[in-house]
Amino acid sequence: MTSKTTPESPLPIRTVLQMVGGWIGRLGTVWVEGQITDLSTRGGTVFLTLRDPVANVSARVTAPRGVYEAAVPRPADGARVVLQVKPDFWVNKGTFAFTALEIRPVGVGELLVRLERLRQLLAAEGLFNADRKRRLPFLPGTIGLICGRESAAERDVLENARRRWPAVRFKVEEVAVQGPYAVGEVTEALRKLDADAEIEVIVVARGGGSLEDLLPFSDETLVRAVAACRTPVVSAIGHEQDSPLLDLVADVRASTPTDAAKKVVPDVGEQLALVRQLRDRGRRVVTGWLDREMSWLTSVRSRPALADPVRELERRAEQVDALRERARRSLSGSLDRAADDLVHLRARLVALSPAATLERGYAIVQHPSGEVVRLARDVPPGSPLTVRLSDDRLSVRTEE
Numbered sequence: 001m002t003s004k005t006t007p008e009s010p011l012p013i014r015t016v017l018q019m020v021g022g023w024i025g026r027l028g029t030v031w032v033e034g035q036i037t038d039l040s041t042r043g044g045t046v047f048l049t050l051r052d053p054v055a056n057v058s059a060r061v062t063a064p065r066g067v068y069e070a071a072v073p074r075p076a077d078g079a080r081v082v083l084q085v086k087p088d089f090w091v092n093k094g095t096f097a098f099t100a101l102e103i104r105p106v107g108v109g110e111l112l113v114r115l116e117r118l119r120q121l122l123a124a125e126g127l128f129n130a131d132r133k134r135r136l137p138f139l140p141g142t143i144g145l146i147c148g149r150e151s152a153a154e155r156d157v158l159e160n161a162r163r164r165w166p167a168v169r170f171k172v173e174e175v176a177v178q179g180p181y182a183v184g185e186v187t188e189a190l191r192k193l194d195a196d197a198e199i200e201v202i203v204v205a206r207g208g209g210s211l212e213d214l215l216p217f218s219d220e221t222l223v224r225a226v227a228a229c230r231t232p233v234v235s236a237i238g239h240e241q242d243s244p245l246l247d248l249v250a251d252v253r254a255s256t257p258t259d260a261a262k263k264v265v266p267d268v269g270e271q272l273a274l275v276r277q278l279r280d281r282g283r284r285v286v287t288g289w290l291d292r293e294m295s296w297l298t299s300v301r302s303r304p305a306l307a308d309p310v311r312e313l314e315r316r317a318e319q320v321d322a323l324r325e326r327a328r329r330s331l332s333g334s335l336d337r338a339a340d341d342l343v344h345l346r347a348r349l350v351a352l353s354p355a356a357t358l359e360r361g362y363a364i365v366q367h368p369s370g371e372v373v374r375l376a377r378d379v380p381p382g383s384p385l386t387v388r389l390s391d392d393r394l395s396v397r398t399e400e
Contacts, residue, residue, distance in 0.1 A: 014091065021089040029086045029101060034058075036079050037180035041065065050083065050098070051180045061085060063100035071103040078179040079212065080106035111211060115218050119245055122220070127227045128248045134232045136252060136264060140200035142169045143264055144193035144231070146186055148177040153205040153236070153257040160261035165268050171199060177206040182216035187225045194229045201264050202229065204246065205236040205257040217244035226250060236260035364388040 005011055034050035037058070041047070046068040051058040061083065068074065075081050085098035122128065143161070147154040154172065161168050173189035176182045186204065193199050204226075206217070216222065217237045226233050226249045235250035236257045247253040254260035305312050354364060365373040366386045373379055379398055387394040 017089075017091040017094055021091050024087050024089040024096070027087050029084055031082060031084050032098075033080070033082050033106070035180050036075050036077060036081055039075075039077050041068075049180075050081075060097040061100050062097055063103065067100055067103060071105055073105060075103065075105050080111065080215070082106060111215070115245065118218070118220055119248070122223060122245065122249070127223065132227075134251045136232050136234070137200045139165070139266060140168075140264060142171060142196075142198045142200060144196070144199040144202040145170050145172045145205065146175060146189045146193070146202065147172065147205045147257075148207075149174040151177070151205075151207065153177075153207045156257040157203060157205050157236070157261045160258050161265045164261065165265045168265050171196065178209065178213045178216060183219040183222050186216065187222050190222075190225050190229065190233075194231045199231055201232045201234060203234045203236055203254075203257075203260050203264060204250070205260055206238065207257070208239045214238055214244050217246040222246065223249050234260050234264055359390050 032050065034052055036048050037051050038049040039046070044065045046063045046065055048061050048063070049058050050061050071081075082104045083098070083100045084102040085100050087096070088099050089096050126132070145154065145157055147157070151174075154174070158170060158172075161170070171193065173193060175185035175189050177186070190202065190204070193202050204217070206214070214237060217235075223245050226235075226246060232251040234252045234254055235244075235246045236254040236259065237244050237246055239256060252263055254263050300306060357364075364387075366388060367373060367379075368384055368386065373385065379385065381398050384395065384397050387396055
C-alpha cells in the first residue's frame with residue numbers, strides 16, 4: 001500500500017481491501033503441512049482447519065470436493081496432510097483463507113521417518129538418558145491420572161490400582177487423547193498435576209490405536225513437557241508393541257494401563273505376605289539366638305563353680321587353711337633353726353671371750369690406756385703396765 005492517506009482524504013474500505021487482495025494474490029502457491037481439524041462438507045466445497053502440530057497456530061482452508069476426494073486415502077479429522085494451497089482474500093467480507101489445489105496424506109512410512117528424526121534430536125539433547133529417570137515412590141499418597149473421557153484405560157488403571165491397594169487416591173484429568181486437541185489438553189493437564197503438591201506420581205494412559213491415533217504422544221511439545229516435570233511420570237500408551245516417544249522420556253514405561261496400575265501401587269496381599277515372611281524370619285532368628293544363649297547358659301551353670309558355689313568356697317577355704325598351716329610350720333621351723341643357731345653362736349662367743357680365757361689361767365697385759373700388749377718389744381723399759389687376772393688386777397713396771 002503506497003497511497004497517501006490523511007484524516008481529510010481517507011481511502012474507501014473497498015479500495016483498501018482490493019489492495020490487500022491484490023497483494024495476497026501475488027504470493028502464489030505454496031506447499032504446507034499440518035493436521036486436519038473441523039472437517040466438514042457443504043455442497044461442492046470441503047471446509048477444514050489446518051493446524052500446526054507443534055505450535056498453537058491454525059488457518060482456514062477450503063478445497064473443491066473433487067480435490068478432496070482425489071486424495072487416497074481420504075483424510076479425516078486428525079490426519080496429517082501436505083497441501084498445495086493458494087492464499088485467497090475475499091474483498092466483500094475482508095476474510096482470508098487458503099484454497100487447496102492438491103491434498104496428499106502423509107503416509108505411515110514418512111511419519112515413521114519424521115518420528116525417527118525427532119527421536120534422534122531429543123536423544124542427542126539427553127532427554128532419554130537413564131540418569132534422568134526418577135524412581136517411583138513405594139506407596140504414593142495421591143496419583144495423577146491423565147486419560148480419555150470415560151475411557152477403558154481409565155477404568156483399567158483405577159480398578160486395578162484399587163484392587164491392589166484399596167486406600168489409594170486419584171486425581172483424574174480427562175482429556176482428548178487423539179485428534180488435533182490432544183497435545184494441548186494432555187500438556188495442560190500434565191502441568192496442572194505437576195504443580196499440585198499432593199501428586200506424587202503422574203500416569204498418562206491411553207488404549208491401543210493406529211500410528212496416527214498415537215501421534216499426539218510423540219509430539220515434541222508434549223515430550224518436552226514431560227521432561228520438564230518435577231513429578232515422576234509413567235507412560236501407559238497403547239499396547240506392548242506401541243512405542244511413542246513419550247515412553248522414552250517418561251520415568252517409567254508401562255506396557256498397558258493395567259501394567260501402569262501394577263507399577264505405581266504395591267499389592268496389599270503381597271505386602272502382607274512379605275510382612276508375614278519377614279516376621280517369621282525375625283522370629284526364627286530371635287528364637288535361634290535365644291536357644292544358643294540358653295545352651296550356653298546351661299553349659300555355664302553346669303560348671304562346678306556355679307553348680308555348687310558353696311562347695312567351691314569350702315574347697316578354697318580348705319586350701320587357704322592348708323596353706324596357712326604350711327606357712328605356720330615353715331615359719332616355726334625357720335624360727336627353731338634360727339634359735340638353735342643363736343645358741344650355738346652364743347656358746348662359741350662365750351668360749352672365745354676374754355673372760356673365758358682368763359678363767360682358764362691366762363692373763364692379759366694392758367697399757368694404762370687399756371690397749372692390749374701383744375709383743376714385748378713394743379713395751380719400752382720402765383713402762384707401767386696392768387696385768388689382768390681372772391679375779392684381780394696387778395700394776396707392774398718393766399725393768400729399765
